[in-house]
Amino acid sequence: MLLIEIKKAQLRFKIQLLLMAFGLLVPMVANYCYLNRISSYGIDLGPISMSISFLFHGIALFMFQMFNVAPIARDRVFESLEEGVIVLNQQTHIVDYNQKMTSIIPALSKCSVGTSVRQIVRDNVDLLCIMKEKTVTIK
Numbered sequence: 001m002l003l004i005e006i007k008k009a010q011l012r013f014k015i016q017l018l019l020m021a022f023g024l025l026v027p028m029v030a031n032y033c034y035l036n037r038i039s040s041y042g043i044d045l046g047p048i049s050m051s052i053s054f055l056f057h058g059i060a061l062f063m064f065q066m067f068n069v070a071p072i073a074r075d076r077v078f079e080s081l082e083e084g085v086i087v088l089n090q091q092t093h094i095v096d097y098n099q100k101m102t103s104i105i106p107a108l109s110k111c112s113v114g115t116s117v118r119q120i121v122r123d124n125v126d127l128l129c130i131m132k133e134k135t136v137t138i139k
Helices: 002-006 011-035 046-062 071-080 117-121 125-134
Strands: 086-088 094-097
Touching: 002 011, 011 046, 117 125
Parallel strands: none
Antiparallel strands: 086 094
16 A cells, blocks of 8 residues: 555655655564564574564654655545545535546636635525535625
């Protein structure tokens, strides 16, 4: 899964994903070597490989702030929602939206990010009425 996501990721996340993949791969290779009697003197490489794995995951965790940014999880969850979702800031400007929302508001595009939601939905009277009923911040 990590290696599949590398193709779509930005450089910073590619490095993070590679570190995580290597961190997962090292114990598997070491275990394979031990089980097939390839390791020197029949030494169990498990503890050594886990230490190396912890180094890879530690670098991903601390240097690349692995848990602060979760672009893969965000994309998977946000884009797979059956409902249309639009994210607004306190000034009711569009911050983000998922693709399902474009079927509800066809005027949405990448250029819409940063513009007022009222400007985008001004032709959709029904949606405008719903927004006025549900929120008090729309002006």
